[in-house]
Amino acid sequence: xxxxxxxxxxxxxxxxxxxxxxxxxxxxxxxxxxxxxxxxxxxxxxxxxxxxxxxxxxxxxxxxxxxxxxxxxxxxxxxxxxxxxxxxxxxxxxxxxxxxxxxxxxxxxxxxxxxxxxxxxxxxxxxxxxxxxxxxxxxxxxxxxxxxxxxxxxxxxxxxxxxxxxxxxxxxxxxxxxxxxxxxxxxxxxxxxxxxxxxxxxxxxxxxxxxxxxxxxxxxxxxxxxxxxxxxxxxxxxxxxxxxxxxxxxxxxxxxxxxxxxxxxxxxxxxxxxxxxxx
Amino acid sequence: xxxxxxxxxxxxxxxxxxxxxxxxxxxxxxxxxxxxxxxxxxxxxxxxxxxxxxxxxxxxxxxxxxxxxxxxxxxxxxxxxxxxxxxxxxxxxxxxxxxxxxxxxxxxxxxxxxxxxxxxxxxxxxxxxxxxxxxxxxxxxxxxxxxxxxxxxxxxxxxxxxxxxx
Numbered sequence: 366x367x368x369x370x371x372x373x374x375x376x377x378x379x380x381x382x383x384x385x386x387x388x389x390x391x392x393x394x395x396x397x398x399x400x401x402x403x404x405x406x407x408x409x410x411x412x413x414x415x416x417x418x419x420x421x422x423x424x425x426x427x428x429x430x431x432x433x434x435x436x437x438x439x440x441x442x443x444x445x446x447x448x449x450x451x452x453x454x455x456x457x458x459x460x461x462x463x464x465x466x467x468x469x470x471x472x473x474x475x476x477x478x479x480x481x482x483x484x485x486x487x488x489x490x491x492x493x494x495x496x497x498x499x500x501x502x503x504x505x506x507x508x509x510x511x512x513x514x515x516x517x518x519x520x521x522x523x524x525x526x527x528x529x530x531x532x533x534x535x536x537x538x539x540x541x542x543x544x545x546x547x548x549x550x551x552x553x554x555x556x557x558x559x560x561x562x563x564x565x566x567x568x569x570x571x572x573x574x575x576x577x578x579x580x581x582x583x584x585x586x587x588x589x590x591x592x593x594x595x596x597x598x599x600x601x602x603x604x605x606x607x608x609x610x611x612x613x614x615x616x617x618x619x620x621x622x623x624x625x626x627x628x629x630x631x632x633x634x635x636x637x638x639x640x641x642x643x644x
Numbered sequence: 645x646x647x648x649x650x651x652x653x654x655x656x657x658x659x660x661x662x663x664x665x666x667x668x669x670x671x672x673x674x675x676x677x678x679x680x681x682x683x684x685x686x687x688x689x690x691x692x693x694x695x696x697x698x699x700x701x702x703x704x705x706x707x708x709x710x711x712x713x714x715x716x717x718x719x720x721x722x723x724x725x726x727x728x729x730x731x732x733x734x735x736x737x738x739x740x741x742x743x744x745x746x747x748x749x750x751x752x753x754x755x756x757x758x759x760x761x762x763x764x765x766x767x768x769x770x771x772x773x774x775x776x777x778x779x780x781x782x783x784x785x786x787x788x789x790x791x792x793x794x795x796x797x798x799x800x801x802x803x804x805x806x807x808x809x810x
Contacts, residue, residue: 489660490667491710492677494778495758498711500663527708536711541766564774 467629474518475631480594482516482631483507488532497540497560497624498523503632506530512592514633520598520621521545521586522630533632537624538599539565546590547599550583552576558584558599558618565624567600569616576614578605584618592636651698654800658682659705676782679706680750681790683721684743685797687728699725713761720754727753744790751786755779 367375468484475482485503503509505528515522515535523543527534536543543560547569554576556569572578582602588595600618607614658678666675679702686695703718710717728746762770 489663489709491712492659492662492666492706493710493712493758494782495762496711498709500709526711534709534711540711541762542711 464628470518471629471631480636481634483509483634485509485515485533485630485632487627487630496542497537498526499535499537499627501533501535501630501632502531504528504531504533507632508634509533509632510634512636514593514597514636515630516597516633517622517627517630519623520600521593522622522624522627524592525632535630538620538622539567539624544590545593545599546587547584548587549576549578549602550585552578552582554578555587555589556584556616565620566603567618567620569602569618570613572614572616574607574612574614578602578614578616580605594633594636647694648697650800651694652701655679655682655698655702655705659702659709663709675785675789676751677706677717677720677754678793679703679717679721680724680754681743681747681786681793682797683724684728684746684750685794685801687725688731688739688743688746689801692729695725696722712758716757716761720757723757724750724753740791740794743794744787747790747793748783748786751782752779755782 471484475484483503485501485507487499488502489500491498501515509525509528511525511528513525513533515524521538523535523537523540525533526536538545538558538560540560543558545558546555547558548555549572554572556572559568559570561567569578569584580602584599584602586593586595586597586599598621600620602616603619604617605614606616662675662678679699682702683695683699686698699721700718703715703721706717707714728750731742731746759770
């Protein structure tokens with residue numbers, strides 16, 4: 366009576382209508398059966414879903430954090446490098462600042478003095494504990510001569526004994542071979558400052574016993590040796606011994622220049638001429 | 645020629661270390677003359693033709709840089725070099741111990757030569773507690789550092805001559 370095609374089409378229509386009715390009915394009103402079924406399904410499936418979901422989430426987290434950590438590690442490394450560079454920069458700035466202060470002091474001393482001076486940097490020191498000298502980075506090419514006095518704003522350092530075109534050896538006043546004609550600033554008592562080489566002390570020899578020399582007196586150059594200009598500070602008296610016998614008194618002085626911390630010095634380029642001094 | 649160039653570079657390196665680096669260290673770290681152990685090493689393990697020119701050059705460099713009387717370093721190194729040449733045959737102890745012992749004697753010997761130069765001019769300036777302290781500090785550091793220097797010299801000289809003790 367009906368063809369096969371008509372039967373299929375009619376069945377499909379009925380099924381769609383029935384579905385529509387059932388869905389409409391379910392949407393409007395939940396039955397206890399559907400609630401129980403849903404609950405059961407949730408009870409069994411949800412934990413697995415949760416676990417899977419957490420696993421996926423965990424994997425995603427690990428994955429993204431891994432890359433994040435790699436990035437962070439790289440960034441950390443980079444920041445560490447930057448910090449190290451910044452620290453080095455700060456250190457350099459501090460050093461430059463200190464050097465600047467020292468050089469300013471040298472320049473001020475240089476400008477206040479009538480003497481023509483050449484600033485020089487200390488590049489090496491005597492390795493022997495028995496002798497005291499240092500090497501500076503200025504030599505003949507810079508106007509330095511054999512015998513040129515070397516000073517710092519604090520006081521006398523020594524004199525040039527050997528030189529090349531670019532460097533010079535300076536024997537310090539604390540060296541045992543050094544001698545500086547000097548006098549006490551307060552009383553004008555004369556003597557000779559001799560190096561001891563042991564410790565940073567000097568002796569003030571040949572000061573007559575009758576002359577007034579006291580602890581804390583300032584010793585200055587007399588200018589009579591024809592090497593050091595007159596009036597430069599040498600050191601202060603730390604000990605005076607007057608024996609009952611003898612012509613001279615024993616005087617020990619502490620030089621003003623700190624020989625351990627010398628980094629820059631000034632070489633006097635026009636020291637007094639011995640003939641001028643004698644005349 | 646390359647050997648002598650190598651010796652010269654080593655000498656200059658040691659001179660630079662002890663004139664430009666060590667003096668800026670604290671007083672307690674004031675070392676002895678590094679070239680004395682070098683003289684001992686060359687004396688023990690190298691022929692006369694190697695050691696002599698090297699130590700004369702080293703001594704002259706030091707003499708030029710120091711305020712000490714000219715020739716005092718050359719004299720010290722040559723005395724150490726010549727005095728210890730055949731001592732290894734007489735003393736039956738191991739290399740590094742012998743080296744350390746002779747380095748200490750060498751340092752004391754150098755100080756003795758300096759004393760000979762200093763004492764006539766200023767005897768009371770040398771016989772002081774501070775002088776004794778300087779010598780003791782030098783001996784202390786020699787004892788501490790000599791084995792390392794022996795290793796260092798061995799390493800440096802391995803490719804430039806025979807191995808020590810062989």
